[in-house]
Each structure stands twice: as structure tokens, then as C-alpha cells.
Amino acid sequence: MNRRALLQWLASGAVSLPVWRADLSAVGLAQADLLSTGHVFVLRDVATTVLPSAIGAKGQAEAVDNFLRWLRDYREGVPLSHGYGEPRLVRSGPSPAPGYGNQLAALQQAATGRGGRFGALPLDTRRAILDSALTEAGVQNLPQRPDGRHVVADLMAHYFRSSAANDLCYHARIGRHTYRAIRVTTVRPTPFSGGRGL
Amino acid sequence: MPIHESDICVIGGGITAAMLVERLAELKPGLRITVVEAGRSIFDRENRGQYHRRALEYGEHPWHDDFIADQQAEGMISMTMAVGGQALHWGGACNRFSEEDLRLKSMYGLAEDWPLSWAELERYYVEAERRLNVAGDPSPYPEDRRSAPYPQPAMPLSYNLQVLKKWAEQSGLKFSPLPMSRNVSAPFGGRGQCGLYDTCGDVCPTGARYSPDYTYQQLIAAKKVTLHDRMLIRRLVVDEGRSTVAMAQGYHQDRPGEVTEYRARQFVLASGQCWSPHLLLLSASARFPNGVANRSGLVGRFMNGHKFISAQATIDEETFPGQNMTHSLISREFFRCGPGTAFVRHDTRVWESSAGKEPRLRGAGGGLLLGDEVLDDWRGRALKGSSVRLRTYYDSHPSIDSRLSLDPASKNRYGDPMPRLERRLDAAAEAREAATLAHCTAVFERMARASNGRLSGPPSVSTYWDHPAGGCRMGADPATSVVDSHGRSHDHENLFVIGAPTLPTGGCTNGTLTFVALSLRSAVKIAES
Numbered sequence: 001m002n003r004r005a006l007l008q009w010l011a012s013g014a015v016s017l018p019v020w021r022a023d024l025s026a027v028g029l030a031q032a033d034l035l036s037t038g039h040v041f042v043l044r045d046v047a048t049t050v051l052p053s054a055i056g057a058k059g060q061a062e063a064v065d066n067f068l069r070w071l072r073d074y075r076e077g078v079p080l081s082h083g084y085g086e087p088r089l090v091r092s093g094p095s096p097a098p099g100y101g102n103q104l105a106a107l108q109q110a111a112t113g114r115g116g117r118f119g120a121l122p123l124d125t126r127r128a129i130l131d132s133a134l135t136e137a138g139v140q141n142l143p144q145r146p147d148g149r150h151v152v153a154d155l156m157a158h159y160f161r162s163s164a165a166n167d168l169c170y171h172a173r174i175g176r177h178t179y180r181a182i183r184v185t186t187v188r189p190t191p192f193s194g195g196r197g198l
Numbered sequence: 199m200p201i202h203e204s205d206i207c208v209i210g211g212g213i214t215a216a217m218l219v220e221r222l223a224e225l226k227p228g229l230r231i232t233v234v235e236a237g238r239s240i241f242d243r244e245n246r247g248q249y250h251r252r253a254l255e256y257g258e259h260p261w262h263d264d265f266i267a268d269q270q271a272e273g274m275i276s277m278t279m280a281v282g283g284q285a286l287h288w289g290g291a292c293n294r295f296s297e298e299d300l301r302l303k304s305m306y307g308l309a310e311d312w313p314l315s316w317a318e319l320e321r322y323y324v325e326a327e328r329r330l331n332v333a334g335d336p337s338p339y340p341e342d343r344r345s346a347p348y349p350q351p352a353m354p355l356s357y358n359l360q361v362l363k364k365w366a367e368q369s370g371l372k373f374s375p376l377p378m379s380r381n382v383s384a385p386f387g388g389r390g391q392c393g394l395y396d397t398c399g400d401v402c403p404t405g406a407r408y409s410p411d412y413t414y415q416q417l418i419a420a421k422k423v424t425l426h427d428r429m430l431i432r433r434l435v436v437d438e439g440r441s442t443v444a445m446a447q448g449y450h451q452d453r454p455g456e457v458t459e460y461r462a463r464q465f466v467l468a469s470g471q472c473w474s475p476h477l478l479l480l481s482a483s484a485r486f487p488n489g490v491a492n493r494s495g496l497v498g499r500f501m502n503g504h505k506f507i508s509a510q511a512t513i514d515e516e517t518f519p520g521q522n523m524t525h526s527l528i529s530r531e532f533f534r535c536g537p538g539t540a541f542v543r544h545d546t547r548v549w550e551s552s553a554g555k556e557p558r559l560r561g562a563g564g565g566l567l568l569g570d571e572v573l574d575d576w577r578g579r580a581l582k583g584s585s586v587r588l589r590t591y592y593d594s595h596p597s598i599d600s601r602l603s604l605d606p607a608s609k610n611r612y613g614d615p616m617p618r619l620e621r622r623l624d625a626a627a628e629a630r631e632a633a634t635l636a637h638c639t640a641v642f643e644r645m646a647r648a649s650n651g652r653l654s655g656p657p658s659v660s661t662y663w664d665h666p667a668g669g670c671r672m673g674a675d676p677a678t679s680v681v682d683s684h685g686r687s688h689d690h691e692n693l694f695v696i697g698a699p700t701l702p703t704g705g706c707t708n709g710t711l712t713f714v715a716l717s718l719r720s721a722v723k724i725a726e727s
Contacts, residue, residue, distance in 0.1 A: 048569075049568055049569055050568050050569050050572075051569055052569050052570050052572065052573040053569060053570055054573065070255060070256075074256065075256070078256070078259075079258070079262075079265075080256075080259060081253060081257050081258070081259050081260075081400065082277050083259070083278075083287045083399060083400060084275065084278075084284055084287060084288065085276070085662075085664075086276075087270070087274050087275055087276055087277050089265070089277065092258070123568075126568070127568060130566060134559070134566065139559070140559070141558055141559045141560065142556075142558060144257075145256065153559065160572060160573075160576070161556075161557065165557070165573075166519070166520050168573065169557070169573065169576050169580050170518050170519075170580060174518050174519075174521055175520070176396065176520025176523075177395060177396055177520070178395070179393040179394070179395060180394045181393075181394070182353070182354055182382065182392060182394055183354070184394075185354075185356040185394060185521045185522050186354045186356060186357060186360070187357055188357050188518075189357070189521070
């Protein structure tokens with residue numbers, strides 16, 4: 001599905017996303033240079049499947065917004081960490097945005113072929129579509145940080161490797177890599193009050 | 199041709215040069231000191247919060263343009279060449295060596311003794327700790343006696359490290375918080391207080407972890423030093439008919455065709471274990487065909503540091519990875535090797551870890567996990583016990599063939615051959631490699647067994663030597679060493695080499711504090727000169 005077909009599909013009314021709609025203008029995205037509105041809709045739709053329900057629809061939307069900010073601020077050709085013990089110069093690659101657009105369009109095309117909007121398909125069907133796409137992209141595990149191989153793995157990595165997700169996992173306010181007074185770390189982290197089953 | 203004259207010309211702008219200049223300016227106010235550094239100054243500390251964020255989110259290197267693309271060495275473990283050197287992004291570990299490190303030959307018949315006493319070095323450890331504002335606790339081992347307390351109490355242990363300390367000490371080893379150069383309780387030296395961003399080894403947004411760029415900015419502001427950055431010294435020239443160094447010839451990155459002469463009464467080579475011996479070798483001439491300061495033929499020899507053995511363990515205790523992953527525990531139990539036992543010396547380190555407890559995309563059976571399944575799978579592993587990272591840095595004595603040489607196959611823009619570093623153990627150290635691995639494995643297993651832990655796999659030996667040093671080793675005999683105990687060249691009375699290159703052996707724990715202590719001691723002699 002190309003961009004025009006995707007927009008036609010979106011305009012047809014096939015889309016009825018039960019997700020929190022964040023104000024994209026607040027994110028400040030220059031979407032024409034990154035992902036189209038249609039691509040972002042598909043990304044939000046997929047996010048409801050690949051991000052945990054414990055953070056709620058609002059949290060999922062915020063996770064997508066954060067990922068889009070990451071994409072917007074991505075810089076090409078920048079030296080990556082070569083600190084002590086890493087004496088090799090590696091630069092960041094080209095923006096993953098074009099690849100993401102194609103991958104999102106392909107996901108929706110696969111979903112359409114199986115009956116409609118991605119998020120409305122049975123879970124096993126969604127899993128099969130994603131499994132196929134990730135396998136084709138050579139993705140076996142979550143990257144340490146988004147690496148451009150597949151937009152879904154990158155969205156998941158961006159969230160699940162975040163400090164917030166770490167807190168959610170451990171039911172505790174650890175605050176990894178955030179500013180904390182030292183004394184805060186000397187005691188057992190306080191319980192995390194949000195999230196499912198807490 | 200530009201000519202700069204000064205009393206003291208320091209070549210290299212890293213941590214040892216920063217400490218040396220700070221001390222020289224105190225000892226002899228009014229000294230005209232010039233520091234010449236091949237890399238650039240990175241003095242934009244107001245941006246470090248942003249660099250920290252981008253390093254975390256994008257993996258970007260937070261020290262922009264801190265390297266020179268064609269000035270790299272094969273076998274070097276860092277590309278950094280900038281004002282501040284590799285201490286721009288060190289972790290801040292400030293362990294002392296022990297007396298045994300200085301007496302390997304006389305106590306064990308191994309390697310070489312250092313040409314200074316422990317009591318003498320200990321005085322300068324105290325001074326180095328004060329200048330670096332080290333936070334530490336006294337060692338629980340009485341042999342580690344100190345003549346003065348640390349300037350700050352130890353970095354408070356995170357909850358995780360408290361749990362791990364109880365776990366580790368069931369083995370009988372005693373652990374302490376790793377001494378760190380971090381402003382724990384208050385700002386110090388123009389640097390902020392620790393905010394536990396936990397990215398010390400990349401970039402510290404507050405400057406709490408010591409970084410030499412702060413010192414340079416203060417020295418420059420106080421007009422105690424003139425800094426020439428982006429100026430590569432390619433050659434030391436010895437006076438005709440005399441043994442003193444007459445000048446250093448530099449080339450600015452923006453003016454590669456123009457030589458700049460640095461003339462001084464004293465020259466101090468503070469370019470680290472790679473570039474110091476490299477410059478001496480590169481300065482060969484008809485009169486000094488083996489290079490400057492190399493009558494012994496030992497410049498670039500006995501390159502040292504230490505190898506290390508790593509392991510992961512799983513334990514039953516609950517921890518919360520991410521509290522303070524850059525801090526660790528250290529045991530000095532095996533700094534000493536008792537009589538009648540096979541020689542092995544090492545530190546023992548313990549860190550919190552999330553190994554094996556990270557989120558993953560596929561479950562144990564290979565099936566794709568989505569949303570809640572990822573979180574459930576993650577929790578299923580993360581909330582069941584904890585991972586622990588273990589490491590020993592062990593005494594690895596270099597052979598004479600552990601060397602830095604000029605590599606004709608790799609040249610910079612000027613055609614100068616770049617360094618090639620190849621580290622090799624001496625015969626005795628090579629012979630005990632298997633026993634050392636067996637010993638360290640037994641230590642790890644003992645720690646695990648004592649508290650219901652399990653090693654996650656066999657321990658592994660490093661593929662490189664950490665905390666590298668050597669190449670201009672110090673000694674009393676000009677035939678077997680390059681410099682004396684103060685770093686003064688045996689061959690050229692106005693040439694000093696300071697810091698890491700002068701170490702005969704690399705110890706069995708982090709070396710920076712020792713490099714700084716030795717440099718502070720050199721400062722006194724240089725000022726007297």
C-alpha cells in the first residue's frame with residue numbers, strides 16, 4: 001500500500017481507533033518529513049497491541065509521542081559512543097523514517113488483506129503479521145535502542161527499555177538514569193502505585 | 199615561524215598534566231607554564247545535560263570531536279584525544295595500589311620493584327585524593343593503613359549494593375564501597391554535587407565526577423597556564439652538543455604546513471602510555487637513532503596494565519537494577535599473597551546487574567511476545583532473584599616484548615608512523631594464567647556457594663589489558679629503565695615523563711589515582727629544577 005492508498009483507506013472510514021489521541025502539534029512534528037498522518041495512525045493502532053495495557057490508552061499514546069519525538073530529533077552521521085574500551089568510530093545511520101513509513105504501510109496492507117484494521121484483527125492474526133514482518137527484517141530481540149530495522153521493534157524498545165518501563169516492571173520507583181538525590185537510592189525503592197495488578 | 203617560550207612546556211593535556219600544573223602553580227607562583235594538547239578544548243559544560251540525554255537516547259558520543267581521525271593507535275582502548283584526555287569519561291574509580299605492587303621483585307621474585315618506597319607514594323596518594331575529592335571508607339584490611347582519612351566519606355551504598363554486600367561477605371571476603379572521585383555531599387572545585395545520573399563513564403551533567411576540563415578552565419582563568427590546543431607535537435629536538443631538550447615542534451590542525459617551536463627550560467611529557475613513548479620514538483635523529491630518552495632501548499617496552507576475569511551470578515536476594523550501576527564494591531582480600539602459596543593477586547569487584555533480566559521480544563520457546571506478554575515475561579524473570587556482575591583485575595606482569603612500536607603501515611597526515619601496541623605477559627605470568635583463572639573462578643564460586651548463588655556460566659578472561667600503563671618505566675638504573683622515580687629522563691636532565699607511562703607494572707586495580715599521585719610527586723622535583 002502506497003501513501004495515497006493508505007490515505008484513501010484512512011479517509012474511507014475504515015479507521016476508528018479506540019486510542020487516546022495526543023495533540024501532535026504539541027509534539028511539534030514536521031510530519032511531511034517524517035511519517036504521514038496515516039502512518040502515525042497505523043503506529044498508534046499497532047501500539048495498543050505491542051505496548052502494555054498497564055499504562056493505559058493515555059500512556060500508550062504518550063509512548064508513541066515520545067517515540068515520534070525521538071524520530072524527529074534523530075541526527076544522521078553523528079559519532080556514536082566510543083568511550084573507554086570502545087576505540088572504533090561508528091556513526092549513526094540514515095534516518096529510519098522512510099523505512100518506518102514503508103513498514104507501517106506494509107503492516108496495514110497485511111492487515112487489510114486479512115480483514116481490516118490491524119487493531120481490530122484477532123490477536124493471533126496480529127501476532128502472525130508482526131512475526132512475519134519482524135522476521136523478514138531480521139529482528140530476533142529488542143534492540144538496545146531503536147536501530148531502524150523495524151518500526152515495531154523500535155517502538156517497543158524505546159518504551160520497554162525506558163526508565164518508566166523499568167519502574168513498571170519492578171513495581172518500584174527506581175528512576176534509572178534520572179536525577180535523584182543519593183539518599184533516595186540508599187533505601188528500598190518506594191512502591192510504584194500505577195500499573196496493572198498493583 | 200611562531201616560537202613560544204615558557205619555563206615549563208607540558209606536552210599532553212590530560213588528568214596528570216592538569217594535576218601537575220595545578221601543583222606547580224602552587225609551588226612556584228609566576229612560573230610560565232604552557233600546556234600543548236593535540237586535541238581540542240571541550241569547555242561547553244552548559245550543554246552536558248543535553249549531551250547526557252542524547253547519549254542515553256541515541257547512543258551518541260557526548261564529547262564531540264574528541265578525537266583526531268588520523269592520529270589513532272592499533273591496540274589502544276580509547277580514541278579520545280582532547281583537553282582532559284580519557285579522564286573526560288572515566289568512571290572516577292580511585293583505588294590505591296598496595297605496597298606489594300612496589301615490591302614484586304623483592305617479595306616474590308617477580309617482575310620489577312618500583313624505585314620508591316610505599317610510605318613515599320602513600321603521601322602523594324593522600325594529596326591526590328584531596329585534589330580529586332575522593333569519597334571512600336577506610337579499608338577493613340589493616341594492611342591498607344592510611345596516613346590521612348579520605349576527604350569525603352564513601353559514596354553511600356545504594357539499597358542494591360547493601361544487599362549485595364551482605365551477600366558477598368558471607369564468603370568471608372570483606373568488601374568496601376569503591377572509592378570514587380565524586381562530589382558526594384557538596385560541590386567542590388567548581389564542580390557540582392552528584393545527582394546520580396549514573397552515566398559517569400559517559401558524561402556527568404553536574405561535573406560531580408572529577409573531570410580535568412574544569413581544572414584547565416580554572417587555571418586559564420587565573421592566568422596560571424597558557425593552553426595551546428589542537429597543536430600536535432611531532433618531535434622533540436635535543437640541543438646540539440648537549441643532552442638537554444631544546445624544543446618541541448608542533449603543528450596546529452589548521453596550519454599543517456607551519457611548524458611552531460616550543461622552547462622551555464623544562465619539558466614534561468604527559469601524553470599517557472601511548473603517545474608519550476610514541477613521541478620519544480618519533481623523535482629519533484642521527485644522534486639519537488633509537489629516539490629521545492632511549493639509551494636503554496626500553497622506550498615503548500614493558501607496556502602493562504592488567505587483564506581481568508568476569509562472571510555473572512544469580513542470587514536469591516531481591517534487588518532493583520538501575521539504582522546506581524556505576525558504583526561497586528571492592529575487596530582487597532587478594533592484594534596480598536601469603537608465603538607458601540602460589541602467586542596470585544587481584545581485586546574483587548561486585549556490581550548490580552540486570553543481565554538476563556531485560557525485556558525481550560521472544561519467549562523461551564521463541565514465540566513473539568506482545569504488550570502485556572512482554573511485561574509478564576520480563577517480570578517473571580526480573581522479580582525472581584537478582585543478577586550480580588563480578589570481576590577481578592589481576593596482576594599481569596609484562597615482558598620486555600610487551601611493546602609499543604612505530605607502525606610503518608599506518609601513518610598520519612604528516613607521514614608519521616602511528617603506534618602499534620602489543621601486550622605480552624612475561625614467562626612467569628604466562629605460566630600461571632591457568633592457575634589464576636582457576637583461582638578467580640574458585641573465588642566467584644565460593645561467593646556464590648556461601649549464599650545460595652549460582653554462576654551463570656564459566657568466567658571469561660579479558661581480550662585486552664585494562665587501565666594501560668608503561669612504556670617509559672621508572673627505575674634507578676639507566677640501563678634498565680627510562681626515567682628515575684620522579685619521571686626525569688636518565689638521558690636528558692630537563693625532560694620528564696609523568697603518570698601512566700612510568701609504571702614498571704600495572705597493579706591489580708584501577709590506575710588513575712596512582713598516575714596522579716606519581717605526577718604530584720614529579721611536580722615537586724620539577725619545581726625544584
